[in-house]
Amino acid sequence: xxxxxxxxxxxxxxxxxxxxxxxxxxxxxxxxxxxxxxxxxxxxxxxxxxxxxxxxxxxxxxxxxxxxxxxxxxxxxxxxxxxxxxxxxxxxxxxxxxxxxxxxxxxxxxxxxxxxxxxxxxxxxxxxxxxxxxxxxxxxxxxxxxxxxxxxxxxxxxxxxxxxxxxxxxxxxxxxxxxxxxxxxxxxxxxxxxxxxxxxxxxxxxxxxxxxxxxxxxxxxxxxxxxxxxxxxx
Amino acid sequence: xxxxxxxxxxxxxxxxxxxxxxxxxxxxxxxxxxxxxxxxxxxxxxxxxxxxxxxxxxxxxxxxxxxxxxxxxxxxxxxxxxxxxxxxxxxxxxxxxxxxxxxxxxxxxxxxxxxxxxxxxxxxxxxxxxxxxxxxxxxxxxxxxxxxxxxxxxxxxxxxxxxxxxxxxxxxxxxxxxxxxxxxxxxxxxxxxxxxxxxxxxxxxxxxxxxxxxxxxxxxxxxxxxxxxxxxxx
DNA sequence: CGTGTACTTGAATTACATCAAATGATGTGG
DNA sequence: CCACATCATTTGATGTAATTCAAGTACACG
Numbered sequence: 205x206x207x208x209x210x211x212x213x214x215x216x217x218x219x220x221x222x223x224x225x226x227x228x229x230x231x232x233x234x235x236x237x238x239x240x241x242x243x244x245x246x247x248x249x250x251x252x253x254x255x256x257x258x259x260x261x262x263x264x265x266x267x268x269x270x271x272x273x274x275x276x277x278x279x280x281x282x283x284x285x286x287x288x289x290x291x292x293x294x295x296x297x298x299x300x301x302x303x304x305x306x307x308x309x310x311x312x313x314x315x316x317x318x319x320x321x322x323x324x325x326x327x328x329x330x331x332x333x334x335x336x337x338x339x340x341x342x343x344x345x346x347x348x349x350x351x352x353x354x355x356x357x358x359x360x361x362x363x364x365x366x367x368x369x370x371x372x373x374x375x376x377x378x379x380x381x382x383x384x385x386x387x388x389x390x391x392x393x394x395x396x397x398x399x400x401x402x403x404x405x406x407x408x409x410x411x412x413x414x415x416x417x418x419x420x421x422x423x424x425x426x427x428x429x430x431x432x433x434x435x436x437x438x
Numbered sequence: 439x440x441x442x443x444x445x446x447x448x449x450x451x452x453x454x455x456x457x458x459x460x461x462x463x464x465x466x467x468x469x470x471x472x473x474x475x476x477x478x479x480x481x482x483x484x485x486x487x488x489x490x491x492x493x494x495x496x497x498x499x500x501x502x503x504x505x506x507x508x509x510x511x512x513x514x515x516x517x518x519x520x521x522x523x524x525x526x527x528x529x530x531x532x533x534x535x536x537x538x539x540x541x542x543x544x545x546x547x548x549x550x551x552x553x554x555x556x557x558x559x560x561x562x563x564x565x566x567x568x569x570x571x572x573x574x575x576x577x578x579x580x581x582x583x584x585x586x587x588x589x590x591x592x593x594x595x596x597x598x599x600x601x602x603x604x605x606x607x608x609x610x611x612x613x614x615x616x617x618x619x620x621x622x623x624x625x626x627x628x629x630x631x632x633x634x635x636x637x638x639x640x641x642x643x644x645x646x647x648x649x650x651x652x653x654x655x656x657x658x659x660x661x662x663x664x665x666x667x668x669x670x671x672x
Numbered sequence: 673c674g675t676g677t678a679c680t681t682g683a684a685t686t687a688c689a690t691c692a693a694a695t696g697a698t699g700t701g702g
Numbered sequence: 703c704c705a706c707a708t709c710a711t712t713t714g715a716t717g718t719a720a721t722t723c724a725a726g727t728a729c730a731c732g
Binding site: 623635 | 709710711712713
């Protein structure tokens with residue numbers, strides 16, 4: 205039994221000014237003079253699949269900006285069960301509670317290889333003192349988080365297992381360029397939708413048999429959006 | 439058939455400096471000089487039970503601070519069904535998305551008679567330009583909202599109907615001083631827990647028969663915390 | 673090429689939804 | 703203040719969907 209912790213690779217200190225996803229992220233509104241004010245260490249990190257950015261209960265010392273990949277936010281329950289409460293994708297800020305001096309509320313785990321910038325709270329708070337432009341972006345990220353939380357509840361936590369699975373596919377397709385999307389392990393599907401692994405498996409298998417989804421490769425499916433839409437509509 | 443809209447009573451322009459719940463609310467960190475900068479209209483309003491502070495989709499022009507009572511946030515689904523996604527109590531800020539120029543994401547409805555201050559976004563944004571102290575409180579409110587959203591999902595959207603109802607009682611007892619708490623209409627219980635009205639009714643009736651809860655008066659119950667706790671633990 | 677993990681499937685059981693109807697509260701106008 | 707209307711709650715009977723327990727199969731990875 206190997207309980208080796210998966211670690212992130214350090215990729216240096218990034219130049220935020222030339223960041224490809226800056227327009228999506230926390231620093232999008234900052235200008236030249238804003239950037240000159242911080243030489244505090246921002247780290248560019250690469251997390252392999254399964255690595256954790258931080259863990260539930262840990263004191264929050266940094267906010268992470270996702271530059272590539274998907275991060276799942278996992279809530280650990282007292283009884284050992286776990287529920288995935290959100291996904292954060294490119295441009296999202298993860299661990300915002302750190303700016304308020306709070307502990308992290310969830311485990312943040314890389315679902316795919318993730319590139320993320322780690323911004324210490326001191327950097328963020330100092331910067332926030334000096335520029336209101338950052339505040340607006342922070343609020344925008346909070347807003348995004350709330351919208352996601354609500355969508356999760358209203359779209360993925362109601363209806364039959366079949367409808368929920370269809371909704372999950374549509375949710376994932378939403379940010380995909382084509383009809384192909386990454387999908388989850390069946391136990392992750394269960395943790396997202398609040399159903400059992402068996403029901404998740406049965407439902408996905410059923411959709412495969414009906415040719416609503418097509419298994420392209422490990423964890424990737426090509427999907428029929430229209431038919432998925434019809435399923436969620438009952 | 440009367441479709442008369444329930445309206446709020448206007449109670450004047452409040453003096454925030456002497457507000458009884460200021461320590462809980464958005465303006466808790468503001469000082470004398472901050473207060474001098476705004477003479478913009480903040481309204482003190484009284485909403486009767488069932489009145490709506492704002493509606494889903496409406497352009498967000500104000501943030502509301504709840505000074506008394508409880509506000510339910512209702513998500514209207516395309517199929518006409520509705521789901522209660524959050525409750526906001528004394529000290530909470532409702533409609534924060536307005537500060538970002540967004541439309542309201544839910545209906546905000548007074549569950550009990552509600553006292554609330556209506557703060558126009560212009561006031562808030564102007565004030566936010568001038569004082570970073572307000573920012574911290576705005577972020578705190580966002581954080582609260584996210585914590586609630588997550589709690590709703592992890593506590594109230596999993597398990598059997600019996601467990602969910604028990605969790606709902608515990609959730610309501612959490613902010614109650616004694617063992618007595620306000621409870622919901624059965625159709626509201628259904629909208630919160632994602633079950634049917636009949637199942638909600640059956641479950642509540644069952645708990646009454648088992649003396650876990652005791653019907654004190656219309657919509658108020660005395661509860662046995664320990665036994666509720668045992669129910670959620672299975 | 674084997675081994676463990678992920679996925680699938682089956683059968684029995686339970687929980688919930690659904691349809692339908694009766695009873696209990698609450699409030700309003702005569 | 704009563705009678706009636708309306709809303710809220712409870713309960714029953716029945717069907718369906720999901721869980722549970724238990725095997726089995728496919729698949730990726732070293």
